[in-house]
Amino acid sequence: MNNLLNSYFVKTHKLEISITIIAVVLFLIYFLGAPHVFTRFPIYRAFMQSMPFFGIIAISATFVVTLGEIDLSFPSIVGITSLIFGIIMTSTDGNFFIAFILATSLGMFAGLVNGLLVTKIGIPSIVATIGTLFFWRGLVNVISQGSGIAIVDVADGTWHHMIFVEKLFGKIPMQFIWFIVLTGLMQWVYRYHKFGNHIHFVGDNKASAQMMGINVDNVKIIAFVQLGFFSALAGIFTMYEMLYFWPTQGEGLMLTTLAAVFVGGTSVFGGRGTIFGTFIGVLIIGSLESGIVALGLSGFYVKFINGLMITVAVTVYALIQRRKS
Amino acid sequence: MAEELLKLQNIYKNFGNVKVLKDVNIKINKGEVVALIGDNGAGKSTLIKVITGVHSPNSGKVFFKEKEVQIKSVAQSRKMGIEAVYQERALCDQQELYRNIFAGREITNSIGFLDIKKQRKEAEKILRDYIGFTSKAITVDSQVMGLSGGEKQGVAFGRSLYFNSDLIVLDEPTMGLSIQETEKVLNFVKGLKNENKSAIFIDHNIIHVYGAADRFIILDRGEVVGEFNKEDISREELVQRMIQLHESGKIKVED
Numbered sequence: 001m002n003n004l005l006n007s008y009f010v011k012t013h014k015l016e017i018s019i020t021i022i023a024v025v026l027f028l029i030y031f032l033g034a035p036h037v038f039t040r041f042p043i044y045r046a047f048m049q050s051m052p053f054f055g056i057i058a059i060s061a062t063f064v065v066t067l068g069e070i071d072l073s074f075p076s077i078v079g080i081t082s083l084i085f086g087i088i089m090t091s092t093d094g095n096f097f098i099a100f101i102l103a104t105s106l107g108m109f110a111g112l113v114n115g116l117l118v119t120k121i122g123i124p125s126i127v128a129t130i131g132t133l134f135f136w137r138g139l140v141n142v143i144s145q146g147s148g149i150a151i152v153d154v155a156d157g158t159w160h161h162m163i164f165v166e167k168l169f170g171k172i173p174m175q176f177i178w179f180i181v182l183t184g185l186m187q188w189v190y191r192y193h194k195f196g197n198h199i200h201f202v203g204d205n206k207a208s209a210q211m212m213g214i215n216v217d218n219v220k221i222i223a224f225v226q227l228g229f230f231s232a233l234a235g236i237f238t239m240y241e242m243l244y245f246w247p248t249q250g251e252g253l254m255l256t257t258l259a260a261v262f263v264g265g266t267s268v269f270g271g272r273g274t275i276f277g278t279f280i281g282v283l284i285i286g287s288l289e290s291g292i293v294a295l296g297l298s299g300f301y302v303k304f305i306n307g308l309m310i311t312v313a314v315t316v317y318a319l320i321q322r323r324k325s
Numbered sequence: 326m327a328e329e330l331l332k333l334q335n336i337y338k339n340f341g342n343v344k345v346l347k348d349v350n351i352k353i354n355k356g357e358v359v360a361l362i363g364d365n366g367a368g369k370s371t372l373i374k375v376i377t378g379v380h381s382p383n384s385g386k387v388f389f390k391e392k393e394v395q396i397k398s399v400a401q402s403r404k405m406g407i408e409a410v411y412q413e414r415a416l417c418d419q420q421e422l423y424r425n426i427f428a429g430r431e432i433t434n435s436i437g438f439l440d441i442k443k444q445r446k447e448a449e450k451i452l453r454d455y456i457g458f459t460s461k462a463i464t465v466d467s468q469v470m471g472l473s474g475g476e477k478q479g480v481a482f483g484r485s486l487y488f489n490s491d492l493i494v495l496d497e498p499t500m501g502l503s504i505q506e507t508e509k510v511l512n513f514v515k516g517l518k519n520e521n522k523s524a525i526f527i528d529h530n531i532i533h534v535y536g537a538a539d540r541f542i543i544l545d546r547g548e549v550v551g552e553f554n555k556e557d558i559s560r561e562e563l564v565q566r567m568i569q570l571h572e573s574g575k576i577k578v579e580d
Contacts, residue, residue, distance in 0.1 A: 008466070197431060214429045
């Protein structure tokens with residue numbers, strides 16, 4: 001047992017192990033407290049259906065947080081890209097390719113704007129992205145004039161609807177498969193690609209990274225651009241699931257998404273993080289509401305327990321980190 | 326006549342309205358160790374950052390191996406054979422050693438994924454052969470934050486040797502080190518000469534500088550105000566000159 005605790009894997013994966021234990025304990029509580037719900041499949045299908053919408057963004061945002069930066073504008077990027085996707089789908093009689101390319105390009109453009117404001121103008125990311133948060137949402141309101149767009153006629157029953165959100169074998173929602181695949185891919189990039197490596201160095205110490213020949217500005221800009229892309233993608237997934245665009249789309253995503261990243265163990269100080277942790281963070285944050293209600297507590301407890309989870313998790317990480325240094 | 330490695334001609338560098346370097350001319354030969362000395366704000370750090378590609382000069386020419394070059398980035402200066410060893414800031418604390426050693430010039434495949442196995446193997450070689458770490462506590466997977474100042478400096482040196490550079494730029498290499506560690510660093514600098522490599526270094530401690538350097542270049546408010554070969558000046562005289570400069574703002578030129 002002692003050997004196991006001191007092994008290299010354990011030493012280097014303390015965060016991942018802690019978060020996994022927290023998640024297992026939480027699901028045990030669900031399981032014991034509400035067996036009639038948690039021994040049956042539908043609750044898991046519901047999780048698999050709803051988690052990917054913010055999960056995809058959380059995975060992507062882990063890159064930005066590891067840089068020591070933050071992006072608060074993604075809920076509005078989801079809004080504006082969904083709007084464009086809806087407008088183009090309905091006006092081209094369901095031309096998926098054009099709608100997809102334009103919506104994701106707009107997402108990347110919005111990310112580029114964030115990246116340029118932060119690097120070239122020098123505005124702290126928390127301030128710059130509050131600005132763009134309001135800007136893109138404002139543009140959504142102006143363009144949509146407050147009304148929604150139904151895409152049911154041009155999207156329902158199509159092959160793209162099938163690959164985005166229909167059920168594999170009639171059981172597993174496709175968006176969850178995509179979420180797993182993207183998580184794996186992003187984990188690989190995060191740990192084993194030059195870009196992921198540079199993300200860690202820039203987040204750790206910007207000045208050192210620059211002196212070691214890393215182009216700090218480019219790394220930051222690319223990080224914001226990919227978050228813009230994945231925000232657009234998450235918006236498109238939501239559109240297919242709901243078959244409808246509404247002007248507040250994306251607004252509820254901010255806190256759950258960032259909470260998943262922080263509960264997952266990625267340090268807000270930069271230089272350190274884990275995609276796997278964020279994935280588990282998504283499972284925790286995404287299951288809390290249903291879990292709490294299934295346990296028989298009233299919905300009023302949801303935020304309270306959410307807050308408790310976040311506070312406890314980040315406290316544990318801070319303590320682990322303090323012992324290390 | 327010694328072979329010329331690096332020559333800076335009429336270098337000017339401004340940050341906004343502040344003229345940090347004013348008409349700087351220096352030359353470094355192969356196998357020569359040059360010390361840059363001067364007060365805080367004299368422009369030493371800026372000068373070496375011009376050499377390593379962190380800053381571009383506003384005007385002036387740079388010659389490397391007798392060819393005019395424009396050093397636009399750190400990556401480019403490294404490619405030419407200039408390697409910087411920055412005290413403290415040389416490494417990123419929370420990242421593993423094998424990642425630090427190859428930061429900014431990772432060993433990758435064609436689509437940019439790291440060859441972790443090779444990086445770890447090469448890092449292991451650097452640790453054992455170039456630096457001479459024998460301690461089992463430090464491995465290629467160690468995070469930098471657990472290392473002492475001297476060990477960090479050792480890693481930075483090992484890295485510069487591994488990449489086989491011609492000119493090694495050292496920014497305050499002995500700052501914050503213990504006496505033994507300082508000794509090691511100075512021996513390293515002296516050892517460079519045997520391999521016909523050159524070094525340029527900044528150090529506040531004139532005693533260190535004097536022991537290790539062949540030539541001293543004194544900077545003051547962005548200008549070269551004095552240049553001495555070691556044969557021509559004793560340590561005491563050098564100290565005297567610096568005190569003079571500090572008090573009067575001028576170097577007394579004799580002869």
